[in-house]
Amino acid sequence: MPFTLATWNINSVRLxxxxxxxxxxxxxxDILCLQECKSPVEKIPVERFRALGYTQMVARGQKGYNGVAILSKLPLREVGAYDYAALGHARHIAAELENGVVIHNFYVPAGGDVPDREVNEKFGQKLDYLTEMRDAFHAVAPERSILVGDLNIAPREDDVWNHKQLLKIVSHTPVEVEHLGAAQDAGRWVDITRQDIPEGQLYSWWSYRAKDWDAADKGRRLDHVWATPDISNAGHGSRILRTARGWEQPSDHAPVFASFDL
Structure with a gap:
């Protein structure tokens, strides 16, 4: 069953x-995973999505913050929603396709502005969230699974516009990269985007603060598509739809795509 999925931090699905x-x-x-929906589930505008063929949805929401949803043309069923680090946030939803593949949609905490858990509670929450992801993958090794979402970390030097300047900036600090790597290793997750595009600068997020984001091009790759080793060779066709960052009233993230022949 070949399918294409996209992941996109939409920064308010209603807006x-x-x-x-x-x-x-x-x-x-075939499948669109959204993060930062900022909406209770019952207020997500599903009618227009259904009219376009996306008749399936699983979601977790809350008013004004966080929120994750999976829209699909393909039949799926919800198989879990975990509150890592017990934050009480809607940051994870999982759904299973008819072929048994499980899709995990994550919105990892951003972590605030100061990369020090002693003075910034949000940074500590981010690290704790990643640690609990790691422990969960250690406890139950994922199989036939795809993990997508805004993981709020750009792990590689070529995932940011300037590695040295961003080493002390939240989203690219060594401690965050280490924590994300530990979670990835625990599930033996394969980075499908970098499997397909192994070299070169690659970004999925550009700040609203830049007057001309496209020309400045000070981006970061915060949005990811991973797969377990048993299906990673079926992944292909990765791309980032950079042009969507320039659409009217855009999100500061661009959608990331991958296809799977399963």
Whole structure:
């Protein structure tokens, strides 16, 4: 069952319903995983999505913050939603396709502005969240699974516009990269995007603060598509739809795509 999926931090699914629909119409992924929906589940604008063929949805939401959703043309069923680090946040949802593949959609905490858990509670929460992800993958080794989402970390030197300048900036600090790597190793997750595009600068996020984000190009690759080793060779066609960052009233993230022949 070949399918294409996309992951996108939409930064309010209700506010940005028009560009979600544009993506669904123009790109037509079989599955779209959204993060930072900022909406209770019952207020997600599902009718327009259903009219475009996305009749399936599993989601976790909360008013004004966080929130994750999986929209799909393919039948799926919810198989879990975990509150890592007991934050009480809607940051994870998992769904199983008819072929037994499980898709995990994550929104890892951003971590605030100061990379020191002693003075910044949010940074500590981020590290704790990643640690509990690691422990969960150690406890039950994932199989036939895909993990996507805004993981809020750019792990490689070429995942940021300037490695040296960002070493002390939240999202690229060594301690964050170490924690993300430990979670990835625990599940033996394969980075599908970098499997397909192994070399070169690659970004999925550009700050709203840049007057001309495209020309400045000070980006970071915060959004990821991983797969377990038993299905990683089926992944291909990875790309980042950079143009979506320039759409009307955009998210500061661009959608990341991958296809799987399973």
């Amino acid at each position: 940005r319903e028009p560009i979600v629909c544009r993506l669904l119409e123009e790109e037509g992924p």
